[in-house]
Amino acid sequence: MNRTPVYATAGTGIAVPRQRPAPVPVVRDLRDRAGRSPHALLFGPEDLVVVTGLPGSGKSTLMRRAVSGPRIDSQDMRDRFAARLPRALPYALYRPLVRLAHYAxxxxxxxxxxxxxxxxxxxxxWVRAWLTRAARRRGGTLHLLLLDVAPGTAREGQRTRGQGVSRYAFRRHRRTTARLLDTVERGELPAGCGSAVLLDRTAADTLRRIAFNG
Incomplete structure (x- = not known):
């Protein structure tokens, strides 16, 4: 795994460099740093950042706290629909509408x-492939922010927000996230990604700013 720092600002932030047409995979592992994680992650002005991890791992919480610029969160769209519909209406019935509105x-x-x-x-x-093409067209890079949170902790996060997923769906998420985490820990990245940042819950809680230079 490539852990050589590219740029750091006195321990308060990391600037993730814009990658060129043939980027060398860059992985930043910020887990288990006992409070020494950066407070900010900075990306190029045309870059795209994908925050991924298990349902309940804290993706939406992190985005709402740290992202002051443009962000697209499917949870925001779900909340908007839920606020307008009867509480007794199961999410499964209007989930296709939420997905459609989110992708639009x-x-x-x-x-x-x-x-x-x-x-x-x-x-x-297909969503990640779509984002990869979009990043390339605009001359930017696709970056991953991967939250590595234990399944039990993620389940507790779902209970806290009162919006869980089915056991089947959670198992599917676990398999997909585990494969992605294993790939990144080997220093490899999904096709089209220029960098990945691994965060545990402590590192995610320390992070206060995700922004774009320029």
Whole structure:
């Protein structure tokens, strides 16, 4: 795994460099750093950042706290629908509408050409392929922010927010996330990604800013 620092700002932030056409995979492992994690992650002005991990791992919480610029979070869209519909209505019945609205919003945001942070549970490969193509067209790079949280902790996070997923869906997320984590820990990246940052819960809680230079 490539752990050689590219750029650091006195322990308060890390600037993730913009990659060129043939990037060397860059993996930053910020887990188990006992409070020494950076407070900020900085990316190029045309880059795309995908925040991924198990449902309940804290992706939406991290994005709401640390991202001040453009962000697309499927949880935000789900909350908007839930606020307008009867509480007794099962999410499964209107989930297709949430997904459709989410991807429509993502499409509009990508057209702006600005740096963008996107929530992704990692189960839809076509979404990552779409984001990879979008990053290349705009001359930017696709980066991964992977939250490595134990399944029990993720389940507790779901209970806390009162929005869990089925056992079947959670098992599927576990398999997909485990494969992705194993790949990144070997110093490899999914096709089209220029870098990955591994975060545990402590590192995620320390992070206060995800921004784009320029």
């Amino acid at each position: 919003g993502l499409r509009r945001a990508l057209r702006t050409g600005e740096g963008l942070v996107v929530h992704d549970c990692g189960t839809q490969r």
